[in-house]
Amino acid sequence: MSNDIAILGVGMHPWGKWGHNFVEYGVAAARAAIADAGIDWKDVGFVSGAATMRCGYPGYVAGATFAQALGWQGAEVNTSYAACASGSQALAAARAKILSGECEVALVVGADTTPKGFLAPAKGYRPEDPDWVRFYLGITNPTYFALYARRRMDVYGDTEEDFGLVKVKNSEHGFTNPNARYKKKFTLDDVAQSAMVADPLRLLNVCATSDGGAAMIVCSMDYAKKMGKADAVKVAAISTVTPTFASEVVEMPDIATDSAAAAGVEAHRFRASLPVKAYEEAGIGPEDVSVAEVYDLSSALELDWYEDLQFCARGEAAQLVREGVTKLGGRLPVNTSGGLACFGEAVPAQALAQVCELTWQLRGQAGDRQVEGAKVGITANQGLFGHGSSVIVKR
Amino acid sequence: MSAKPVNAAIEGWHTLDTDKPQLLGSRCDSCGTYYFPKMLKYCRNPGCDSSDFSEVPLSRTGKIWSYTNACYKPPEPFVADDPFVPYAIAAVELAEEQMIVLGQVVKGIDVDQLKVGMDVELVLETLHETEEDTKVTWKWKPVA
Numbered sequence: 303m304s305n306d307i308a309i310l311g312v313g314m315h316p317w318g319k320w321g322h323n324f325v326e327y328g329v330a331a332a333r334a335a336i337a338d339a340g341i342d343w344k345d346v347g348f349v350s351g352a353a354t355m356r357c358g359y360p361g362y363v364a365g366a367t368f369a370q371a372l373g374w375q376g377a378e379v380n381t382s383y384a385a386c387a388s389g390s391q392a393l394a395a396a397r398a399k400i401l402s403g404e405c406e407v408a409l410v411v412g413a414d415t416t417p418k419g420f421l422a423p424a425k426g427y428r429p430e431d432p433d434w435v436r437f438y439l440g441i442t443n444p445t446y447f448a449l450y451a452r453r454r455m456d457v458y459g460d461t462e463e464d465f466g467l468v469k470v471k472n473s474e475h476g477f478t479n480p481n482a483r484y485k486k487k488f489t490l491d492d493v494a495q496s497a498m499v500a501d502p503l504r505l506l507n508v509c510a511t512s513d514g515g516a517a518m519i520v521c522s523m524d525y526a527k528k529m530g531k532a533d534a535v536k537v538a539a540i541s542t543v544t545p546t547f548a549s550e551v552v553e554m555p556d557i558a559t560d561s562a563a564a565a566g567v568e569a570h571r572f573r574a575s576l577p578v579k580a581y582e583e584a585g586i587g588p589e590d591v592s593v594a595e596v597y598d599l600s601s602a603l604e605l606d607w608y609e610d611l612q613f614c615a616r617g618e619a620a621q622l623v624r625e626g627v628t629k630l631g632g633r634l635p636v637n638t639s640g641g642l643a644c645f646g647e648a649v650p651a652q653a654l655a656q657v658c659e660l661t662w663q664l665r666g667q668a669g670d671r672q673v674e675g676a677k678v679g680i681t682a683n684q685g686l687f688g689h690g691s692s693v694i695v696k697r
Numbered sequence: 698m699s700a701k702p703v704n705a706a707i708e709g710w711h712t713l714d715t716d717k718p719q720l721l722g723s724r725c726d727s728c729g730t731y732y733f734p735k736m737l738k739y740c741r742n743p744g745c746d747s748s749d750f751s752e753v754p755l756s757r758t759g760k761i762w763s764y765t766n767a768c769y770k771p772p773e774p775f776v777a778d779d780p781f782v783p784y785a786i787a788a789v790e791l792a793e794e795q796m797i798v799l800g801q802v803v804k805g806i807d808v809d810q811l812k813v814g815m816d817v818e819l820v821l822e823t824l825h826e827t828e829e830d831t832k833v834t835w836k837w838k839p840v841a
């Protein structure tokens with residue numbers, strides 16, 4: 303039996319630092335998705351929200367908050383929180399509901415309003431909270447991404463210029479994206495001139511936090527046929543697997559990895575395990591992928607993802623960006639939306655925004671960003687505490 | 698130097714031996730998995746359900762897995778020097794424990810003096826001072 307569901311409609315509220323209530327962005331994105339799907343809001347049987355932890359109680363119950371804002375109409379609601387994978391888990395909840403036959407049409411929404419400046423942990427001496435400990439010891443978010451980047455340089459021979467090429471590529475991609483926050487074509491020189499944040503990463507190599515919202519209407523294949531949209535883009539796989547013990551890479555916010563000293567335990571890399579399950583579930587391999595949206599929290603991290611997604615062997619990712627393979631017009635464009643480099647991270651909306659972009663690509667509606675003949679797209683993201691996701695969509 | 702008493706910034710995470718300090722972790726009595734910070738309640742190895750642990754000092758030398766620095770002042774609860782002085786950070790692999798432990802690198806060493814695979818040892822250095830005491834923490838130092 304096929305586990306596919308159809309993506310009937312997608313919508314976004316542009317990313318920025320608008321300073322409005324997150325519900326506004328969610329409602330705008332939801333209404334755009336409903337209009338794009340050509341359905342009525344009252345047809346939605348399940349509202350699946352991705353939670354935000356920064357906007358008080360309404361954010362913790364995001365599903366209900368969005369349902370109320372759109373007008374209570376008796377739908378069932380759900381809220382998912384899974385750090386950067388929140389949107390994918392909200393989508394997974396909707397898919398489960400649809401595949402079980404309990405509902406035909408679901409709305410999935412994520413939106414966030416982010417504070418200005420550094421994200422800092424709550425106050426008070428809390429040595430049992432790893433997120434508190436690392437800040438106390440002087441280890442911030444860019445530290446982790448810089449460690450990965452430096453390791454690439456020392457082990458594989460990547461250069462700061464390679465990381466710059468990723469930024470330049472993504473800024474060219476996002477330049478014409480109406481939903482992107484940063485629309486400037488940066489040059490290698492701009493990157494090299496920007497301030498060092500955590501060696502070897504400079505300001506233009508790391509992503510900001512943004513406000514934004516993304517939504518989609520998903521439905522059963524039967525419902526899509528009924529709507530005359532049997533050829534809609536489909537969700538072919540959603541992977542939200544946890545890491546496996548023990549860890550090979552030190553992950554935020556931990557101060558140490560799990561030890562692999564126990565007999566028979568091998569150290570694993572979390573990021574690589576996410577697409578493995580997605581490929582398996584979809585019955586699709588990396589060679590079939592036409593376009594990808596990956597979590598470029600740093601421009602060096604995008605290169606790690608190429609390898610984790612099996613687009614190339616370990617250590618060869620820089621070659622792909624040097625040869626323009628992952629640029630629009632190349633064999634396998636990555637982050638055609640502009641990625642986090644052009645968006646900045648709006649946590650609960652980001653995983654959904656990735657799927658929105660791939661949907662436009664597979665429909666041939668991506669305008670200047672269009673990848674010719676795109677048939678299969680994959681997303682990848684990773685956040686705190688073992689949360690990550692990879693979604694495959696296909697034509 | 699002040700005559701204030703010296704205390705660990707995070708109590709119980711390392712010895713206060715000025716000559717050869719060690720991180721204090723724990724080890725599962727059943728499967729042998731090491732933990733830092735200490736785990737004394739439940740073993741996280743999926744193949745082990747033990748709740749018996751022994752506190753153990755960890756290897757005080759290791760090899761650099763990767764490294765970076767902090768060019769900007771971190772937010773609280775970090776207590777920064779004024780003016781802020783950038784510092785290097787290393788992720789260090791401990792062979793016996795098969796784990797990576799993060800830490801600042803001693804003052805005066807910047808990233809251009811570090812390399813993946815380099816041997817480092819654990820030392821104690823001041824993290825910050827309070828009215829009552831000097832808070833020290835572990836830092837990594839290249840082995841001469």
Ligand SMILES: [Zn+2]
Binds near residue numbers: 725730741742745
């Ligand atoms: Zn054990």
